[in-house]
Amino acid sequence: MPELDPPPSPGGIPRLSLALGLTVAVFAAFVSLGGPVQLLNPAAGVWFTELIVFFGFPFVVLGGLGRPPARVTGLDSATPASIGLGAAMGLFNYAGWAVPLMAAAQRAFPRELLERFDGAQLFANQSTLERVVFVSGISLAAPVCEEFFFRGVVQRGLMSKLSPPVAIVVTAVLFSGFHLDPVGFAARLELGVLFGLLAWRSGSLWPGIAAHAVNNAVATVLFLFSQGAEESEVPLKLLVALALVGNVGLLGFARLAHGRLLAPHPAEDEAVAPPVPLWRGALPFLLTGALVVSLVTTLDWRGVTLRLYDATHPLPKELASAPELVTLRARARAGEVPLEEYYDARSLMTPARHERN
Numbered sequence: 001m002p003e004l005d006p007p008p009s010p011g012g013i014p015r016l017s018l019a020l021g022l023t024v025a026v027f028a029a030f031v032s033l034g035g036p037v038q039l040l041n042p043a044a045g046v047w048f049t050e051l052i053v054f055f056g057f058p059f060v061v062l063g064g065l066g067r068p069p070a071r072v073t074g075l076d077s078a079t080p081a082s083i084g085l086g087a088a089m090g091l092f093n094y095a096g097w098a099v100p101l102m103a104a105a106q107r108a109f110p111r112e113l114l115e116r117f118d119g120a121q122l123f124a125n126q127s128t129l130e131r132v133v134f135v136s137g138i139s140l141a142a143p144v145c146e147e148f149f150f151r152g153v154v155q156r157g158l159m160s161k162l163s164p165p166v167a168i169v170v171t172a173v174l175f176s177g178f179h180l181d182p183v184g185f186a187a188r189l190e191l192g193v194l195f196g197l198l199a200w201r202s203g204s205l206w207p208g209i210a211a212h213a214v215n216n217a218v219a220t221v222l223f224l225f226s227q228g229a230e231e232s233e234v235p236l237k238l239l240v241a242l243a244l245v246g247n248v249g250l251l252g253f254a255r256l257a258h259g260r261l262l263a264p265h266p267a268e269d270e271a272v273a274p275p276v277p278l279w280r281g282a283l284p285f286l287l288t289g290a291l292v293v294s295l296v297t298t299l300d301w302r303g304v305t306l307r308l309y310d311a312t313h314p315l316p317k318e319l320a321s322a323p324e325l326v327t328l329r330a331r332a333r334a335g336e337v338p339l340e341e342y343y344d345a346r347s348l349m350t351p352a353r354h355e356r357n
Helices: 015-040 042-064 069-073 080-108 111-116 119-123 128-158 164-178 185-202 206-226 236-257 278-299 301-312 323-334 339-348 351-356
Strands: none
Touching: 015 042, 015 128, 015 164, 015 278, 015 301, 042 069, 042 128, 042 278, 069 128, 080 185, 080 206, 080 236, 119 128, 119 206, 128 164, 128 185, 128 206, 164 185, 185 206, 278 301, 301 323, 301 339, 323 339
């Protein structure tokens, strides 16, 4: 007997078509909206991108089609035990897989590419408050919003046509690709597989959210504590030890999780609710996004101007991070010296000027 196609989702759009359409639309919004706002202010931009692009846009579309967003994605159900297990697996996975894969990438990629995709640039020229906002966005907003979109919408849509393992891997590839970072691609791909497995086995997004949050928080804290230290490769013996300890812990918690991950009310693909008019569903997100952009450009116009200037007049990392230039930039942003004084100093440090001298 031939296999029947899965029923279409409410609104008459098949789940796979909906997932693929949203993937294209969200990526376009990520590049055209999220990128520019992050350029204006990285800290506010992270929250804008996560809440508006990865969460708000698919949330509004699902609601407009009469599909209750929290119910069909698995955002509305979990147990404390499953969340704790997800967090533990995220921690051991970080040691067993994320660190070794990133260390391998550091050895494999050329220095020029490593500098271009160096995560330290995200924290450059940020105030203490901005760093707090940025870290909270990475550790809180990103896990919730990205899991909602990738595992709740994309992965579940792919599973309507593909086997779960294939859908999990394809979603993980998309998840890693969206970050536009070839250096971290392998590590994020593996993370995407872990988050996908947790979402599939539990019927809930929360174990994966917990694993995602722990991974991001640990990585960010370790990075911040290592700033200022002399750059060096992680010793091979330490990488092997981390891989062994991490995988033993990961497998142990995976066995412990057997039968304990399933949510009380797993996500329902065909849950139906009264459609929410698109304008009504989108209005809170549009107002929030406009407020964020308005506040950033109004309250920190000097910082925005400096970031735009830096982006259009790039310098090599060693020149851009020169202490005297960093100090002058901070004074220009605070209004202690004219912006033009910083522009002139930066222009004198361009490679072409150095070559002529």
